[in-house]
Amino acid sequence: MAPIKKIPVAILGATGAVGQRFVQLLENHPWFEIAILTGSERSIGRPYGEVARWILNDSPSRRVAEMVVQSTSQAGGVPLAFSALPAEQAREAEPAWASAGTVVCSNASAYRMDPLVPLLIPEVNPDHIALIETQRNQRGWTGAIVTNPNCSTITLVMALRPLHDRFGVKQVFATTLQAISGAGYPGVASLDILDNVVPYIGGEEEKIESEPLKLLGTLRDGAVDFAPFRVSASVNRVPVLDGHLVSTSVAFERVPAVEEAIVALRDFTAPDSVRGLPSAPERPIVVREEPDRPQPRRDRDLYNGMGTTVGRVRSCPLLDLKFSVLSHNTIRGAAGGALLNGELLVAEGVIG
Ligand SMILES: NC(=O)c1ccc[n+]([C@@H]2O[C@H](COP(=O)([O-])OP(=O)(O)OC[C@H]3O[C@@H](n4cnc5c(N)ncnc54)[C@H](OP(=O)(O)O)[C@@H]3O)[C@@H](O)[C@H]2O)c1
Secondary structure: OOOOOOEEEEEEOOOOHHHHHHHHHHOOOOOEEEEEEEEOOOOOOOEHHHHOOOOOOOOOOHHHHHOEOEEOOOOOOOOEEEEOOOHHHHHHHHHHHHHOOOEEEEOOOOOOOOOOOOEOOOOOOHHHHHHHHHHHHHHOOOOEEEEOOOHHHHHHHHHHHHHHHHHOEEEEEEEEEEOHHHHOOOOOOHHHHOOOOEOOOOOHHHHHHHHHHHHOOEEEOOEEEOOOOEEEEEOOEOOOOOOEEEEEEEEEOOOOOHHHHHHHHHHOOOOHHHHOOOOOOOOOEEEOOOOOOOOHHHHOOHHHHOOEEEEEEEEOOOOOEEEEEEEOOOHHHHHHHHHHHHHHHHHOOOOO
């Protein structure tokens, strides 16, 4: 399952908020070794340590800081790339890398809803990897594109998967409180976000309303048959550094008692193929019973930022059940999620 020697990887858009998380998570990774870092015209040809305005704790290693940033248009040369490009740049660059033989694990929204591209959360829909074969046949690529969902979608869907399996989700009403790191760097101006809440994030509600249907859809004859429920999302940017909280109400085909729902969430385990991966959390979901959890500052670092915390599971007077769910947006919701996808692809023999 584990590769015999470390696989060289590229990080596309390595200088931004998510790119830096990739660098941090890949520095001592047991399977992967950073070989290529790319950026925009602003950074090309310059040492990473000079052009990346580091916004995380610690700093990149000397080896990485001294690496020269390459052009994203110089595609290929490694079997695996992690993309933290803005959607517009990803639309052009990711197919070029896939065509040059690289499997691209992308955070960008550009190809998430492409019918030939897996939108993947290893604990939720690992079977959707099978789309890669059709993708390669139809596009003539030796590489591939695999995407992970929007950072609020992933938080929400982790909780919906076990509930949908047991009780059949009919409707979802989700209100997000999203951290400022979700806007990248420099992100939201301090004069807009300090002492404030901004009830708008462009394009976000549409993603949260559509992506769960693909993720919880069924793979049939080489295509994903979307799940039939509906989602209504309202998003807010809040003055928190990291961690997206989603207040959720759900209607079901078969209405569970609160205790039954808690048991379903607690019992949720990742498939065997996912459990042993280096970045897999010990458990996908932890359910808290305190009346005031989850909270971003206290719960976002669960299992090195890869865990999802659910709390406040209770009856809903409008739909059937309500709860709060939280995960770390730049780890579980971005770089860590894509890294876990890459690990699964190696373990399944798609890369190597
Ligand atoms: N932040 C989150 O929580 C989060 C979560 C999930 C998904 N995402 C997605 O992940 C992607 C990256 O987000 P981010 O928050 O890291 O953004 P960001 O901080 O703005 O970083 C953008 C990165 O893309 C590079 N870039 C910009 N224009 C480019 C061009 N023309 N050619 C090549 N590279 C270019 C930048 O390089 P230079 O610094 O050299 O200009 C930088 O490395 C986006 O698609 C975003 O939607 C973000």
